[in-house]
Amino acid sequence: MQWANALKDYQIYLLLERGLSENSISSYTYDIQGFIDYIETYNPQLTITNCQKTDTQAYIYHLAKNINARSQSRQISGLKSFFNFLIFEGYREDSPMDLIDTPKIGRKLPAVLGIKEIDRLLTAIDLSHAQGYRNLTILETLYGSGLRVSELINLKISDLHFDENLLLITGKGNKQRLVPLGGVCKQKLKVYLEEVRIHVPVKKEYKDIVFLNQHGRQLTRAMIFTIVRQTAANAGMEKKISPHTFRHSFATHLLENGADLRSIQLMMGHENITTTEVYMHLDTQHLSKSLQAFHPRG
Numbered sequence: 208m209q210w211a212n213a214l215k216d217y218q219i220y221l222l223l224e225r226g227l228s229e230n231s232i233s234s235y236t237y238d239i240q241g242f243i244d245y246i247e248t249y250n251p252q253l254t255i256t257n258c259q260k261t262d263t264q265a266y267i268y269h270l271a272k273n274i275n276a277r278s279q280s281r282q283i284s285g286l287k288s289f290f291n292f293l294i295f296e297g298y299r300e301d302s303p304m305d306l307i308d309t310p311k312i313g314r315k316l317p318a319v320l321g322i323k324e325i326d327r328l329l330t331a332i333d334l335s336h337a338q339g340y341r342n343l344t345i346l347e348t349l350y351g352s353g354l355r356v357s358e359l360i361n362l363k364i365s366d367l368h369f370d371e372n373l374l375l376i377t378g379k380g381n382k383q384r385l386v387p388l389g390g391v392c393k394q395k396l397k398v399y400l401e402e403v404r405i406h407v408p409v410k411k412e413y414k415d416i417v418f419l420n421q422h423g424r425q426l427t428r429a430m431i432f433t434i435v436r437q438t439a440a441n442a443g444m445e446k447k448i449s450p451h452t453f454r455h456s457f458a459t460h461l462l463e464n465g466a467d468l469r470s471i472q473l474m475m476g477h478e479n480i481t482t483t484e485v486y487m488h489l490d491t492q493h494l495s496k497s498l499q500a501f502h503p504r505g
Contacts, residue, residue, distance in 0.1 A: 216296065218232055350456060357428065387474070461474075
């Protein structure tokens with residue numbers, strides 16, 4: 208079997224067997240394709256069956272010259288998964304990635320915004336602009352419900368349960384969860400749907416999608432990033448932020464105000480609570496206030 212054919216089979220496996228999203232499959236594909244391109248350039252006689260540990264090690268050494276430890280770790284993990292798939296399908300009996308360790312990268316703390324910074328961003332949105340209220344509602348939903356970008360752009364009107372104050376979210380691996388709908392976010396969504404979105408010429412296939420562009424089509428991930436960047440620039444904010452920064456801020460502010468980790472885990476859609484534990488990082492000012500409030504010698 209050729210490398211290209213193996214990659215196509217692997218993509219089908221990721222989609223049907225593991226139920227990964229298009230974005231996750233694209234990430235895996237990008238990493239494996241990088242390995243295939245390296246082979247075709249430096250060792251074109253290498254095949255799926257005769258690839259050895261020395262070959263994969265050479266590729267990893269090549270990577271180390273060009274990317275950081277975190278990216279190396281991701282690519283090594285992707286290659287391990289790919290070769291395990293080849294073993295599972297009977298194309299190989301062993302993996303050339305066995306005993307290859309990922310570099311130690313440590314835990315990177317997420318960037319978060321303070322409440323005043325959130326307010327500063329939201330007030331920087333020009334509501335006189337045709338898409339102003341839509342953009343405001345997008346940021347309120349990212350921060351108010353802690354959604355991933357993919358969850359936001361795929362949010363459906365039929366997923367909004369205003370009477371129960373809940374959002375039905377379809378997350379990674381098509382797993383669904385219920386997320387509480389806060390009062391501010393609920394009000395913004397209602398106004399957007401009832402007074403703004405109704406004036407958009409909606410394409411038939413996107414009638415149930417909440418957030419649309421001016422042509423009545425579903426927004427892209429890139430457009431959400433653009434909205435966040437432009438809003439930050441309008442607010443004169445030098446801090447580098449992304450849509451995910453609102454998700455991090457959502458979790459951090461919940462924790463700071465007394466929410467327990469298990470509840471935050473469920474709302475965020477984290478499969479493992481260790482992922483949620485990263486939000487245990489609280490700023491020193493908050494820790495100091497906690498000491499003064501709760502310790503007998505505070």
